[in-house]
Amino acid sequence: MIATEPTNIGLSERTHGKLKRLKEDGHFNEMADAYRFAIALALAHGIAPPELPAPRANIFGVATIDLRGEIYNAIKAIMDTKEIPVYRWAERLAEWGIEELARQTAAGDIDFSKILEEAERLGIAA
Numbered sequence: 560m561i562a563t564e565p566t567n568i569g570l571s572e573r574t575h576g577k578l579k580r581l582k583e584d585g586h587f588n589e590m591a592d593a594y595r596f597a598i599a600l601a602l603a604h605g606i607a608p609p610e611l612p613a614p615r616a617n618i619f620g621v622a623t624i625d626l627r628g629e630i631y632n633a634i635k636a637i638m639d640t641k642e643i644p645v646y647r648w649a650e651r652l653a654e655w656g657i658e659e660l661a662r663q664t665a666a667g668d669i670d671f672s673k674i675l676e677e678a679e680r681l682g683i684a685a
Contacts, residue, residue: 564644567617568624570594574654575616577661586660586669591623597656598630598649602637603678608651621646 570578578590578597587593601608625631625646634645634652663669 564621565646566621567619568621568646568650568653569611569616569618570650570654570657571612572614572616573612574657574661575618578618578657581657581660581664584664586664591619593657593660594619594624594653595630597654597660598634598652600656600659600674601652602633606652606655607638608655611650611654624649 569575578593581587581593582590587596630649631645634640634648638648640648660669
């Protein structure tokens with residue numbers, strides 16, 4: 560059975576608040592940028608996160624986050640999504656990534672250079 564992909568994606572309500580703070584505090588220009596970055600961060604770390612904790616909130620239309628299907632293709636290439644829709648995996652990855660970014664801001668600021676260096680060390684960055 561092929562999983563039906565959702566048209567809207569989101570986060571847990573708790574993590575949605577952290578996503579808003581990442582934008583409000585100037586770490587990202589748009590929440591969608593932080594969401595995409597969070598997915599990439601989780602993929603770079605090889606994270607296979609659990610389902611979103613309840614309550615869950617829809618935040619974006621899939622087309623807002625992945626207009627050309629690049630995130631979909633990356634997740635399909637890297638992860639075994641089993642019977643779970645790929646964009647549900649994207650939500651899980653974003654949840655982990657936003658939590659990680661929020662943790663870094665609690666310790667000061669997000670060190671994007673360090674994140675990119677780590678991705679390069681792991682063989683992820685080009």
